[in-house]
Amino acid sequence: MSKKPFYITTPIYYPSGNPHIGHCYTTVACDSIARYRRMQGYDVMFLTGTDEHGLKIEQKAAEQGVTPKEYVDVIVDKFKSLWKYMNISYDRYIRTTDDYHVESVQKIFKTLYDKGYIYKGEYSGKYCTPCESFWTDSQLDENGCCPECHRPVTFAKEEAYFFKMSPFAERIEKLLTETDYLQPKTRATELVNNFIKPGLEDLCVSRTTFKWGIPVTFDEGHVVYVWIDALSNYITAMGYENSAYNDFEKYWPADVHMVAKDIMRFHAIIWPAMLMALELPLPKHLAIHGWITMNGEKMSKSLGNVVDPFVLGERYGCDAIRYHILREMALGADSSFSNEIMINRINSDLANGFGNLVSRTVAMADKYFGGTLPEERLEADIDKDFISVVTALRSEVDKYMDETKLKSVLEEIFKVVDRANKYIDETEPWKLGKNEADKPRLASVLYNLLEAIRVISTLLSPFMPTTMPKVWEQIGASAEDATYDNADKFGVLPKNVTVHKGEILFPRIDVDKEIDELNAILQKNMEEAQSKLSAEEKGEAPAEPIELAPEITIDDFAKVEIRVAKVIACEKVKKSDKLLCLQLDDGMGGRQVVSGIAQYYTPEDLIGKKIQLIANLKPVKLRGVESNGMICAADTPDGVKVIFVDDSIPVGSKIR
Ligand code: ME8
Numbered sequence: 001m002s003k004k005p006f007y008i009t010t011p012i013y014y015p016s017g018n019p020h021i022g023h024c025y026t027t028v029a030c031d032s033i034a035r036y037r038r039m040q041g042y043d044v045m046f047l048t049g050t051d052e053h054g055l056k057i058e059q060k061a062a063e064q065g066v067t068p069k070e071y072v073d074v075i076v077d078k079f080k081s082l083w084k085y086m087n088i089s090y091d092r093y094i095r096t097t098d099d100y101h102v103e104s105v106q107k108i109f110k111t112l113y114d115k116g117y118i119y120k121g122e123y124s125g126k127y128c129t130p131c132e133s134f135w136t137d138s139q140l141d142e143n144g145c146c147p148e149c150h151r152p153v154t155f156a157k158e159e160a161y162f163f164k165m166s167p168f169a170e171r172i173e174k175l176l177t178e179t180d181y182l183q184p185k186t187r188a189t190e191l192v193n194n195f196i197k198p199g200l201e202d203l204c205v206s207r208t209t210f211k212w213g214i215p216v217t218f219d220e221g222h223v224v225y226v227w228i229d230a231l232s233n234y235i236t237a238m239g240y241e242n243s244a245y246n247d248f249e250k251y252w253p254a255d256v257h258m259v260a261k262d263i264m265r266f267h268a269i270i271w272p273a274m275l276m277a278l279e280l281p282l283p284k285h286l287a288i289h290g291w292i293t294m295n296g297e298k299m300s301k302s303l304g305n306v307v308d309p310f311v312l313g314e315r316y317g318c319d320a321i322r323y324h325i326l327r328e329m330a331l332g333a334d335s336s337f338s339n340e341i342m343i344n345r346i347n348s349d350l351a352n353g354f355g356n357l358v359s360r361t362v363a364m365a366d367k368y369f370g371g372t373l374p375e376e377r378l379e380a381d382i383d384k385d386f387i388s389v390v391t392a393l394r395s396e397v398d399k400y401m402d403e404t405k406l407k408s409v410l411e412e413i414f415k416v417v418d419r420a421n422k423y424i425d426e427t428e429p430w431k432l433g434k435n436e437a438d439k440p441r442l443a444s445v446l447y448n449l450l451e452a453i454r455v456i457s458t459l460l461s462p463f464m465p466t467t468m469p470k471v472w473e474q475i476g477a478s479a480e481d482a483t484y485d486n487a488d489k490f491g492v493l494p495k496n497v498t499v500h501k502g503e504i505l506f507p508r509i510d511v512d513k514e515i516d517e518l519n520a521i522l523q524k525n526m527e528e529a530q531s532k533l534s535a536e537e538k539g540e541a542p543a544e545p546i547e548l549a550p551e552i553t554i555d556d557f558a559k560v561e562i563r564v565a566k567v568i569a570c571e572k573v574k575k576s577d578k579l580l581c582l583q584l585d586d587g588m589g590g591r592q593v594v595s596g597i598a599q600y601y602t603p604e605d606l607i608g609k610k611i612q613l614i615a616n617l618k619p620v621k622l623r624g625v626e627s628n629g630m631i632c633a634a635d636t637p638d639g640v641k642v643i644f645v646d647d648s649i650p651v652g653s654k655i656r
Contacts, residue, residue, distance in 0.1 A: 003043035007251035008034050011259045012051040012094060012233050015075035016060055019082045021307045021321075021337060022260075022292045022299040025329060028322045029289070029406055030258050031088045035462030036401055038089075039484040045251045047237050048083070049094030050076050054132045054226035058212035068212045069097060082309060086318050087465050092245075094237040096214075096229055100244035104236035105229050106217045108278065109205075112163065113218070117277045120219075123160040123204045126153035131262075132226045134204050148262060158208045161222065165200040168273040172196060175272055175282065182268060183287040183404050184332045187261075191268050203270060231271045235280070254283040256404065262298070264288050287404040290334035292325065299337060307337060308525050315518070319464035320346045320506060326463060327410045331403075339518045343509050350506035353417045354456070358505060360424065361449040362474050364442075365499045368433040372498040373447055378440040383448055386423045387490050389416060390452045394488040397459050406463075413459055420452045450475045450497060451490055458482045467505055474502045561616040562632070562655035563587070564645050570603035576623050582606065582631070586613060587652020594627035600640045610645040612655055 010026045013019065027048060034046035052072045061071035076095060083090065094101060112118045126135045128146035134156075141147045173196050175181050176188040206222040207213065213223025232240075238252055239245030259267050267286050275282055291298040299307065312321050324342045327349070329335040365371060393416050400408040423445075432442035454477050461468035461482070472482050476497040486492045565584040573579035578596045580603065593613065612632035619628045633642045 003041055005045065005251050006034075006037045006042035007045045007238075007254040008037075008047070008256045008258070009234055009254055010048040011263060012049040012096065012230055013079060014054075014056065015050045015052060015072045015079060016056055018075065019079050019309070020299060021309050021312070021325060023079075024082070024086060024309050024321070025289065025292055025325050026258055026260065027083065027088055028086060029326060029404075030256075031086075031090070032322070032326065032406060032462045033256065033258075033401065033404070034091075035089060035465060039458075039462060041484070043250075044091065045238070045247065046089065046091045047094060047234070048088070048090045049092075049233060049237070050079060050096070051226070051230040051233070052076075052095055052097045053213045053223070053229055055129050055207070055210045055212070056132060058210050059129070061212075072097065085310065085313060086322065089465075092237055094233050096233060098244075100242040101233060101236045102214050104241040105214045105224055105232050107241040108232050108236075108274075109214075109216060109224050109228065110218065112274070112277055113161070115277060117164050117167075118161050118205060119164070121160060121162050122158070123162075124157045125155075125204075127156040128153045136201070156207075156209065159222075160204045160208065161206040161216070161219075162202040163205045163228070163273070163277075164202050165269075165273050166202070168276045169196055169200045171276060172200075172269055172272050176268060181272075181282070181284070181286055183285050186332065187264060187268075187288055191265065195265060195269055200269070200273075227266055227270065228274070231266060231274060234271075234283070253281040256285045256287055257283050258287040258289065258404070260291055261288050262291070285404070287331065289329060289331055292329070293334050293336045296336070298334075307522060311518075311521055311525065312342075315514075316346055316509070317466070317506075319467045320350055323350060323410070323464055326406045328407070330407050331405050339515050339522070340511075343511050343514055343518075346506060347509055347511065349414055349417075351508040353414060353421065354460075355504065355506040357417055357420050357424075357449070358453055358457075358471055358474060361446060361453060362499045362501055364429055364433065365446050365450070366501050368429075368439070368442060369446075371500070372496055373443050373450075374439065375495050376440045377444045377447070377495075379444055380427075380441065382423075382426060383444065386419065386448060386452070389419050390455050391488050391490050393455060393459060394484075410463065413456060416452065416456055420449060420456070423449065423452075447493070447495070447497070450493055450499070454481060454493060455487050455490075458484065458487045470502060470505060474500055476500065559616075560614060563613050563615040564610055564649050564651055564653040564655065565591075565613040565615075565631075566610050566651050567606045567608065570606050572598055572603070573623050573625055579622055579625070580606070581625055584611075584613060585651050586615065587650070588615075591628045592626060593629050593631060594622040594625050595631050595633075597631075597633060597640055597642065601642065606642070609642075610647060610649065610651070612643050612645060 008030050010030045013023055030046060034044050038044045050072065057068050057072060061068040064071060080093070109118065126137065126140060128135060128149065128151065130151055131146055131148050133146065133148065135146065135153060139147055140153065141150055145151055146153050173192055176191055182188050205225040205228050206216055207225060208221050211223065213226060214229050216222040216224060234254060234257065235248065235252060236242060237245065238248040240248045257267055272282055293299060294307065309321060324345050327345060328341065365373060393412065396412045397409050400412065427445045429442055429445050432438040432445065453471065453475050457468045457471040476499050477493060481492050563586060565586040567582050568585050569583040571581055573581050573594060576598070578598050580595050580598045580601065582593050582595060584591050584593055614630040614632065617629045619626055631642060633640050
């Protein structure tokens with residue numbers, strides 16, 4: 001009988017900085033699900049990759065003086081080596097710069113155009129480069145910045161193609177509210193209220209002001225909007241509209257797309273609309289998780305507050321990291337990253353809980369029976385409850401796995417770890433070991449523990465794939481013993497099983513010492529990462545490209561008299577929201593200047609301060625009030641800022 005297909009995807013990540021623990025979360029979660037489904041007998045396709053086009057990448061490459069492709073090649077290698085290090089078992093890796101993907105996206109764009117869903121118009125609005133997102137004025141935050149990352153947006157006005165979203169609004173609303181597409185479904189309300197109810201706006205799907213994207217075949221100068229390009233990866237990687245692969249029929253629709261909440265809108269609204277327009281079936285589930293946060297903010301390469309997974313992996317092993325991030329994050333909620341929580345979790349669950357269970361059991365089998373259990377046994381009533389808890393575990397795990405609740409899966413498994421440690425306390429095998437007559441009972445107790453460890457380690461193996469084979473080695477389980485089919489059975493290990501004492505699976509960590517060392521390393525890495533960020537990413541510089549006015553000569557400049565002046569008095573100009581009237585001591589008898597800064601400064605902010613005055617400007621009247629000159633100020637993303645002058649510089653000094 002052929003195996004049932006199961007298709008799972010991570011987002012394709014932007015290779016615009018090194019991967020961090022945040023990226024690891026989605027990838028490790030998908031990897032664990034993929035491994036679990038393989039163990040259940042599915043024919044799994046696990047896809048991940050990188051989203052390599054867009055203005056952000058073009059700008060980063062330009063900063064480093066390399067081509068965009070050269071730039072991404074280096075980072076893609078880092079992503080791939082991290083996935084290797086974290087033991088990620090992806091089946092396919094897509095790069096949106098791959099030829100087959102480019103070809104498919106061009107065909108998809110043309111098909112949408114031919115069907116009348118894409119039309120040409122003009123875009124005029126705001127664009128957030130770090131998020132590669134278009135926004136209308138009403139969507140911007142209270143500071144006029146991107147509503148998602150809160151960084152400055154640029155103004156974009158250009159000829160562009162648009163994708164009609166409204167024909168799909170009703171179907172999308174039903175998809176979100178009446179089906180199991182969204183996991184967790186509680187997210188549906190915010191999507192419907194924020195995006196569908198106000199009327200789905202057509203989406204701008206091409207750009208002309210930069211080059212690093214997939215060219216629109218039928219209109220030179222346009223490149224496909226990076227999100228249309230990126231979302232298509234889920235089908236192009238299976239061979240949709242290309243001959244590189246032939247898996248589309250088999251794997252589409254995907255069983256699970258997993259993404260974090262920041263890109264939920266693209267996957268819950270735009271992606272279904274694209275698929276509806278292409279008349280393709282919709283994916284079965286969109287699993288949305290929260291962010292790993294650091295000091296209350298999303299961990300993100302553009303905020304520079306990232307934790308390097310290589311640093312943690314080297315110290316504790318990749319399985320401990322995999323376990324920690326999955327165990328801490330409840331589906332839908334954020335999870336705050338802290339070294340203390342991580343180390344305590346590793347100590348309590350892995351070293352003291354599971355690791356100790358394995359080492360104690362194996363050590364006792366070794367000590368009392370020379371490693372091989374005798375066949376003679378003595379069962380007791382107390383065993384029955386323990387055995388039933390162990391054999392019931394698999395169905396609990398299955399239930400939560402179907403809901404993509406990995407934290408709950410791990411909680412259930414560790415309840416059984418605790419139960420097994422309690423069984424040791426209840427049966428006191430060290431006492432049984434002292435008395436020859438109790439040996440049959442001791443053999444039963446140790447066998448039951450080994451069986452519990454077999455079941456637990458089998459169900460844990462998708463989450464901690466490096467360590468569990470070592471456990472099987474220690475408890476004398478063969479590959480055939482540690483299967484999904486055997487994970488709800490008891491009595492699978494041979495009666496006379498032989499154990500092998502081995503290395504400590506999860507060494508206990510000295511919390512205080514470790515936290516100091518780790519905080520120092522992570523702090524250093526974060527400072528380095530921060531210093532590498534461009535000014536724009538730190539939110540320091542206006543994101544708009546700077547266009548200089550036509551050149552002037554030094555003689556032209558000499559015509560402008562800039563002098564230091566002091567604000568003596570200041571008041572708002574009547575019937576104006578914008579104008580302030582300032583009385584200045586200019587070292588020449590004083591003057592009055594009107595300035596459009598009332599939205600940014602109160603009179604009290606200015607009185608007594610020294611400023612730069614353009615002193616030889618022709619007088620004008622503003623709202624009927626005479627202005628004799630102008631004070632210098634800078635336009636910044638946070639509004640207008642007056643250039644104040646150090647108090648030690650005398651009034652009247654000439655600035656040149
Ligand atoms: O958005 N906590 O790529 P991206 C948890 N290229 N998950 C995090 C995280 C954090 N702090 N930071 C990142 C893009 N992630 C697009 C996707 S898909 C068609 C295109 C994870 O590199 C999370 O899965 O910004 C999030 O959805 C993804 O990285 C975004 O990565």
